[in-house]
Amino acid sequence: MSEYNRWFTDNWWISPLNFSENVLEDFNIPKNVYVRDSTIREGEETPGVYYTLEDKIDIVEKLEEIGVGDIDVGYIGRVQEQWDLANKIKELGLKIKTYCHLSSNPIKWDEEIQKALGAKVDYIGYGIVLTPWQLELFTGDSRVSPQVMLNIIPLTLRKIRKYGGTAILDCVDATRSDLTLLKDAIRRGIKHGVKKVLLYDTVGACHPRAISYMIKEIKPICGDIPLGIHIHDDFGLATASSIAAVEQGAEFMDLVVNQLGDRAGNASLEEVVVSLKILYGIDTGIDLSKLYELSKLVEEKSGIKIPPNKPVVGENTFLHESELHVMSAIKKDKFWMCFTPYKDKVVGQKEQLIFGPTTLHGDAIRFKCEELKFDEYEKYLNNIKHELRLIISKKKFVTEPEFEQIILKYKK
């Protein structure tokens, strides 16, 4: 693909600055970048969301269909419904890999590991906590120090291995942990056999440049062990920070459809994978043309409405109202790129236009009349504008079919 084609293709027109050498020289993008989806586990932690087992299976099947290879199924050793899902995924012969978490109670770990393996889970997440407040909250004992946590890493990983499990090191609240302790924990984890490392920005408390720095510091310790990131959106930076992690070498990202999750939610799957593909040229293996379908399914199952101005999947993303935008949408064969960075079909959406208070200059009306082969329109322009204004004053906008009805009335 030539440089030119990277930023201007049949389907998108983005900034050539994205591919400037001065920008690219700061990156250390890995060969393979993939998604671990958490729409089930984090999704159900969204206040007010409850999925039945059937809902969960419908979502997992759709995720598998669009190319997601890995999902978080939750605390399956402690929550029966989460175990049922993990088990059902394997019973149905789905290919998607399942990840679960151990709880914060070490006394239960033997039992939890065995339960997880009973559901043929692919990865067992061992969550390490390195901040004193969280340690005291989880253990109920103010004497449990980060050093104690570091010391039990080998024992726990040995335990997971003993039962035949594959461990992933979940670094809880990594961004608010002491970086030296965090590195020490990861070194110990890798030495004792973890197959992946996942860093959590548990309350979205880290800006993208600081995420870049953290990945740069930790990536060399991980070597060939895949490094992942899980980011919450408390400051609206989860998409940017997830991408910042990939720029510096993170291989996988924990993402959630429709940005569901605790509080302000998690990094949005649709925003991250579309940005990576179009702005960076990174293929995560996700079929982008099915993103809208997936998003609507999760909207239905979760009961959480997609905001209309949500990037990628929101209704307004391909709905044009203002004068110049409507003009480019009417003449989309030639001018589709003037007011959109990528075509609707790229993400499975359908472009629409409406006439509203900002579409009454006259040129958009003219374009539409010409499209309908209404040559005499100028004689009726004031009447047409008047009719449009009347409808807009009552119901805020006029749809394209409503506009066509008005034209046909004068055209006859």
Ligand SMILES: [Zn+2]
């Ligand atoms: Zn989280």
